Amino acid sequence: MLSSMAEYKCPRCFAPVQRAQAGAVAHHFGLVGALIGMAFSGFACSKCGPIAKKEFTLEEQSLMGRGSAMLVVGGVVVLAAAIGVLIALG
Ligand SMILES: [Zn+2]
Numbered sequence: 001m002l003s004s005m006a007e008y009k010c011p012r013c014f015a016p017v018q019r020a021q022a023g024a025v026a027h028h029f030g031l032v033g034a035l036i037g038m039a040f041s042g043f044a045c046s047k048c049g050p051i052a053k054k055e056f057t058l059e060e061q062s063l064m065g066r067g068s069a070m071l072v073v074g075g076v077v078v079l080a081a082a083i084g085v086l087i088a089l090g
Contacts, residue, residue: 008064010045011055017045032082035075039068 010017020041029036043064044050053061 008043008056008060010048010051011057012048012051013045015045015047017043017051020044020050032075032079035071035078039071039075 008017009015019038020043042050042053043056053064056064
């Protein structure tokens with residue numbers, strides 16, 4: 001679901017690249033951590049491994065920046081919703 005939000009081509013082999021796994025942060029903070037962790041993690045090609053952001057075209061870099069911002073906003077919205085529920089229940 002989340003990986004379909006943004007798909008980029010590897011600048012070396014043109015295979016699809018995906019955002020690297022958010023890792024421990026995601027496990028600790030759940031969905032919010034996963035969203036924000038993904039926003040700040042790098043990209044990895046299934047064949048070439050991690051790809052530096054500067055290897056992508058400028059157009060793709062600006063798309064990535066927008067995608068990262070959307071992930072952070074998504075994380076904040078989820079967090080705000082959770083706090084709202086807690087306030088409503090309390
Ligand atoms: Zn590649």
